[in-house]
Amino acid sequence: MRQQGPWLRAAEGAMLLGPDGVPAPTVFAEMSALAARTGAINLGQGFPDEDGPAEVLEAAVQAIRDGANQYPPGRGTPDLRAAVAGHQQHWYGLEVDPDSEVLVTAGATEALAATLLALVEPGDEVVTFEPFYDAYGALIRLAGGVHVTVPLTAPDFLPDEDTLRAAFSDRTRVVLVNTPHNPTGRVMPVEVLRTIVDLATQYDAVIVTDEVYEHLTFTVPHTPVATLPGAAERTVSVSSAGKTFSTTGWKIGWLTAPPLLVDAITTVKQYLTFVNGAPFQPAIAAGLRLPDAVFAGIAAELSVKHDLLAAGLRTAGFDVFRPDGGYFVLADTAPLGYEDAREFCLRAPELTGVVGVPVSAFVRPEHAAGYRSLVRFAFCKRRSVLAEAAERLAALRPAS
Numbered sequence: 248m249r250q251q252g253p254w255l256r257a258a259e260g261a262m263l264l265g266p267d268g269v270p271a272p273t274v275f276a277e278m279s280a281l282a283a284r285t286g287a288i289n290l291g292q293g294f295p296d297e298d299g300p301a302e303v304l305e306a307a308v309q310a311i312r313d314g315a316n317q318y319p320p321g322r323g324t325p326d327l328r329a330a331v332a333g334h335q336q337h338w339y340g341l342e343v344d345p346d347s348e349v350l351v352t353a354g355a356t357e358a359l360a361a362t363l364l365a366l367v368e369p370g371d372e373v374v375t376f377e378p379f380y381d382a383y384g385a386l387i388r389l390a391g392g393v394h395v396t397v398p399l400t401a402p403d404f405l406p407d408e409d410t411l412r413a414a415f416s417d418r419t420r421v422v423l424v425n426t427p428h429n430p431t432g433r434v435m436p437v438e439v440l441r442t443i444v445d446l447a448t449q450y451d452a453v454i455v456t457d458e459v460y461e462h463l464t465f466t467v468p469h470t471p472v473a474t475l476p477g478a479a480e481r482t483v484s485v486s487s488a489g490k491t492f493s494t495t496g497w498k499i500g501w502l503t504a505p506p507l508l509v510d511a512i513t514t515v516k517q518y519l520t521f522v523n524g525a526p527f528q529p530a531i532a533a534g535l536r537l538p539d540a541v542f543a544g545i546a547a548e549l550s551v552k553h554d555l556l557a558a559g560l561r562t563a564g565f566d567v568f569r570p571d572g573g574y575f576v577l578a579d580t581a582p583l584g585y586e587d588a589r590e591f592c593l594r595a596p597e598l599t600g601v602v603g604v605p606v607s608a609f610v611r612p613e614h615a616a617g618y619r620s621l622v623r624f625a626f627c628k629r630r631s632v633l634a635e636a637a638e639r640l641a642a643l644r645p646a647s
Contacts, residue, residue, distance in 0.1 A: 273381065274608040278592060285596035288636045290556075290624040291604040293429070293574040297629050299493035300534060300541060307497075307530035315526045321517055323351025323501065323528060330532035331501050339471050341479070347506040350513055353523040354498035355459045355487040360386050361516035362455055362483050362502065363421065367392040371420035376406060378609030378618065380429050380457070392420070396610075400617055401579070402568060404431040411442060419452045424472060427460040430609050430623040431577060432570020434467040437475075444478045453508070454482040459500075462491045462542045464572030465550045473503070483508055488531040490574065491545060493627075497527040546572070549626070552633055556626040559637025563599070565622075574627040577606060581620040583643065588622045600639040 275292050282289035298304060322328065328345040335341040343349060352358040359382065367373060369391030375383050377396035387394045397406045397414050415422075422443055426435040447454050454472055461469045473482040487500030502512065553569075557576055560567045565578035585591040588605035595602050606621035626633060 274604055275381075278602050278604050281593070281596060282602040285600075285602075287596040287600045287602045288632060288639065289602050290626070290628065290636060291592075291602050293490075293625045293627060294495045295493040295627045296632065297493065299491075299545075300537060302537060303492050303494065303530050303534040306533040307526050310526035310529045315529060317525060318522050319351075319525045319528055321522055322513060323349065323522075324525075324532070327351055327499075327501075327528040327532040327535075330535040331503065334535045335484075335503060339474050341471070341473055341503070343503050344506070348503055348509055350502050350504075350509050350516065351528060352500045352502060352516060353520040354489060355457060355485050355500040356382050357498075357516065357519055358485040358487075358500050358502045358512075359383070359423075359455065359457060360389075361512045361519055362485070363387060363390045363392065363423075365511045365515040366453055366455075366508075367420055370418065372416060372418045374414045374419055374422040374452075376425065376428065377611070377614060378430055378606055379423075380425060381609060383423060383425075384611070393418070394611075395419070396614070398614065398617065399428070399431055399433065401577075401621070404428070404433045404568070405436070406439060408439075408442060411439075412446060415446045415450050415452070417450065419446075419450045421453050421455055422447055423455045423457065425457040427458075427464055427469060427570075427572035429460070429573060430575050430604075430606055431568070432573040432575055434464055434469055434571035437470050440470060440472050440475055444472065444475050447481055448477055452481070454478060456482060456484050458484060458486045459490050460573040461486055463546050463549055463574070465546065465553070465570070467571040469572070480505055483512070488534060490627075491542070492531070492534050494527070494531075497524055497531070499524050499527050499531045549574075552626045552628070552630060555630060555633045556624060556637055559633075559640040560624070562637075562641040563643040565640075574625050575623050576626055578603075578622050578624060579620050580622060586620050588618075588620050591620075592622060599643050601636045 278291035328349040331349050332343040332345040335343045363386045367390040371392050372395050373387045373392045374395045395414050397411050456472045473479045473484050483504040485502045489495035557567050560578045564583050568577045580591045592605050603622040603624040606618040607615040
C-alpha cells in the first residue's frame with residue numbers, strides 16, 4: 248500500500264482524489280472547462296469580469312512606474328500595514344498596531360495556510376462550518392489536523408447551537424469562521440459569534456476568521472469576531488482586497504492578530520511565498536482609504552446583480568435562497584425534477600447554457616446528501632452577462 252505524503256493527504260482532505268488515488272481536477276476547473284468547451288456562460292467560479300475602482304488600478308500603474316518592482320518588506324509595506332490598521336479602526340473600532348499586529352499575505356488563502364500550519368499540530372481538531380471553502384479541508388489535512396464540521400442547512404443556513412457546542416472538545420485548537428459565508432452568503436448573527444467566542448475561551452482555542460466578503464453585504468451588517476468581548480486576544484482576522492476591489496488576480500491579503508500569533512504565523516509565511524505583489528501593495532493601501540461611499544456603491548451594485556440573476560432562477564422554477572452578502576446565490580434544482588445537482592450541472596450547457604457548481608463540492612462526501620440538489624451560481628459578473636444568463640435560465644422547464 249502506497250504511503251501518503253502530506254500533499255496526498257491534503258488532496259484527500261479537499262476531496263480531490265479520483266478513484267485511483269490520483270488527484271483529480273477540482274469541480275471548479277471541471278465546470279469552467281465544461282463552460283469553455285460548450286460556450287455556456289460560466290457562473291461557476293467566483294471572480295469578477297470587470298475592473299474595480301480606477302483609483303486602485305492607477306495607483307498600481309504609478310507604483311510600477313515609480314520602481315516598486317522588487318521584494319517588499321517581509322511583513323508587507325509599512326504603508327499597506329498602516330492602511331490595514333486604519334481600516335480596522337475606521338470600520339470596526341479595532342486598535343491594531345501596524346508594526347506588530349499586521350501581516351500582508353499572498354491573498355487570504357496564504358494567510359489561512361500560514362495560520363493553520365503555524366498553530367495546528369498533528370491530531371489537533373479544527374472546527375469549521377459546512378459547507379466550507381474547499382481550501383479549508385486541504386489545509387487542515389496538510390497541517391495534520393482533524394477536521395470537525397458543524398452543518399449549515401437550508402433554508403436559513405445557520406448552525407444549531409447544541410451541535411455547535413458538541414463540536415468543541417479538549418482537542419479543539421482552532422475554530423475557523425467564514426462570515427460572510429461562502430457558499431451560502433450567510434452573515435453569522437452576533438449571537439452565534441458570541442457562542443463561538445465563549446466556546447473558544449472555554450477550550451482555549453484560537454478563532455480564525457475568513458472575512459474576505461466583509462464589505463459585500465446587502466441588508467445585514469458584518470460584525471468581526473474580534474470586536475466581541477474576550478475575542479481580540481485569541482482571534483486571527485483574515486481578509487483580502489480581491490473581492491472588494493475586483494482584483495482577485497493580484498493576491499493581496501492580510502491578517503491582524505496579537506503580536507505573538509503574528510510572529511508565529513510569519514515564521515511559516517516566510518517559507519511559503521516570502522513576499523508578493525510589490526506594486527499592488529501601495530494600490531491596495533490607496534483602496535482601503537477610499538471614501539465610505541465607494542464601498543457602499545460596490546455592495547449596492549453587487550446587490551443589483553444578485554437580484555438580476557435570482558429573478559431568472561426563480562422564473563426557471565428553482566427555489567432560490569437569498570444571501571446576506573458575498574458573490575454567490577444558492578438555488579435548489581429539486582423543484583425542476585433534478586435531485587442530483589452535480590448531474591444537473593453536467594447537463595446545464597444543453598439545458599440552460601449556464602454553468603454553476605454543485606454545493607456538494609463544498610461538503611465532505613459522507614455529508615453530501617443534505618446538499619444534493621443545491622447549486623451555487625456566481626453573480627459577480629457584468630450586468631449584460633447576468634441578463635443573458637437570466638434569459639437563458641428563464642427558458643428552462645421542469646424535467647418530465
